[in-house]
Amino acid sequence: MVPNQTSPTVKLDPPQQEWVEAIGLFLERSGFPPSSARIYGLLLMSAEPELSFEDLVATLGFGKAAVSTGLRRLQETNRISERTRPGERRRYFRARLGPDIGVDRFRAFNSALCDLLEKGIALRGSRADTEITADLEASVRFLRFLDVELGGLQARWEANGDG
Amino acid sequence: MVPNQTSPTVKLDPPQQEWVEAIGLFLERSGFPPSSARIYGLLLMSAEPELSFEDLVATLGFGKAAVSTGLRRLQETNRISERTRPGERRRYFRARLGPDIGVDRFRAFNSALCDLLEKGIALRGSRADTEITADLEASVRFLRFLDVELGGLQARWEANGDG
DNA sequence: TATTTTGTTCGTATGGTTCCGAACCAAACA
DNA sequence: TGTTTGGTTCGGAACCATACGAACAAAATA
Incomplete structure (x- = not known):
């Protein structure tokens, strides 16, 4: 040996x-x-x-x-x-050091948060204060927007060969 | 009373x-x-x-x-x-439920990470394996790209009144 | 089959976080 | 000034994650 x-x-x-x-x-x-x-x-x-x-x-x-x-x-x-x-x-x-790992985690986090917030909106119902509800709804819209755009950014980066 | x-x-x-x-x-x-x-x-x-x-x-x-x-x-x-x-x-x-809080934290995190990675690249020097170094450099480029784009996304969202 | 190499798993110990109840403090009131 | 209200800080207890060392296992070697 x-x-x-x-x-x-x-x-x-x-x-x-x-x-x-x-x-x-x-x-x-x-x-x-x-x-x-x-x-x-x-x-x-x-x-x-x-x-x-x-x-x-x-x-x-x-x-x-x-x-x-x-x-x-x-x-x-x-x-x-x-x-x-x-x-x-x-x-x-x-x-392993891909650019995606951080972004993917962020997106997964946001996605889970988004689901929770929607459930929350539903549970608040109509008797609850509308201002907080409106804030929650705005957050949900923003998170959806962000997710779509982040997907686009990742795609653009991949397409660019690596920048 | x-x-x-x-x-x-x-x-x-x-x-x-x-x-x-x-x-x-x-x-x-x-x-x-x-x-x-x-x-x-x-x-x-x-x-x-x-x-x-x-x-x-x-x-x-x-x-x-x-x-x-x-x-x-x-x-x-x-x-x-x-x-x-x-x-x-x-x-x-x-x-307090602004859309920015999550994104701002994410950007701050990425910014700090980026600084660390650059320091790391410098400390690795030229005698070290180039593949890992190249991966680190690619990550830094991506993080910079991402930060710029996220800034743009935030601005666009603000401009849109709230989506 | 015995031994070495290359790890994994288990039981225990330790460190850090967070909780609770109690003591404390500052402001308002009487 | 004494008392109530509103909240902070302190000391100790409990809990959770993680580290260590030792025992264990599996594969190669001899």
């Missing part, structure tokens, strides 16, 4: 480490669990385009358990891709 | 209560603390357009402390407005 061909542990200089931490905090604020956020940040900063489980554990200082669940969350939300190299057993992970 | 002219405690039928709970959970998932989320939901569903502190405490079943901090968070993020009625000491709260 080849004498432990361990991929060279990722080397980051201090500013790069700080960046991983910064984007980690940022992603946490937008809903990622801490371990997922750091993993994703590291994948974006690493000179290597893909890293192994081992690399992540060694570089981030998280335990294997944390890395394992962190990776699972990233996969569930389609943030990373994974592959194996021929002849190797371990898996390598790569950040 | 007028014999305790307490505003009639809000009356919600069960489907309305469920709706408040549903939108409460939804808002929680988007970052509101539970008490803020329920307060906001109740303000949207109540037949009265504005409610007092008292009303909120009595209807939601939260303690005064929770309502107090919940209101503070809503004020900080500009989700509610507050006023007093002449001759009364208590304050009345109303949900």
Whole structure:
């Protein structure tokens, strides 16, 4: 057997480490669990385009358990891709960084909100204050408008080759 | 003194209560603390357009402390407005429901992300894998494009009177 | 079959958030 | 000035998410 061909542990200089931490905090604020956020940040900063489980554990200082669940969350939300190299057993992970992911989430969020608001309008009925109802209706109209337009923007961007 | 002219405690039928709970959970998932989320939901569903502190405490079943901090968070993020009625000491709260709040947050988020990504690109330098760098650059371009276009959409919506 | 590699899962511990009740405070009223 | 009203702040308890280490599992290797 080849004498432990361990991929060279990722080397980051201090500013790069700080960046991983910064984007980690940022992603946490937008809903990622801490371990997922750091993993994703590291994948974006690493000179290597893909890293192994081992690399992540060694570089981030998280335990294997944390890395394992962190990776699972990233996969569930389609943030990373994974592959194996021929002849190797371990898996390598790569950040998936499409422009759509943010927009799609935003649209899904708005769509769910829109449904809720409509239900709310119906439940308020006619006896309730009309001003709030009117505001709700305006919000619904705007959200519909926004969804259509965002779809158009995405299409335009795709068509443009990538800008 | 007028014999305790307490505003009639809000009356919600069960489907309305469920709706408040549903939108409460939804808002929680988007970052509101539970008490803020329920307060906001109740303000949207109540037949009265504005409610007092008292009303909120009595209807939601939260303690005064929770309502107090919940209101503070809503004020900080500009989700509610507050006023007093002449001759009364208590304050009345109303949900603020502009179309912009969601979009503005989204744009602010994207703007911050964009800054971070650019910093990241710079820190990766030229020795790092170019594919990831290219993805990052494409993301930055898209985010800029998106921000400009969203600004345009908002302007168009405003101009249209409200759709 | 024994051993190493590559992870996953489980039980426990810990940290952070949010709640409640109580104490507190400021304004109005008496 | 004493009391009521309206609301904030504090201390402790409860809860939830997440981390860690250890045990476990599956696949390759020997």
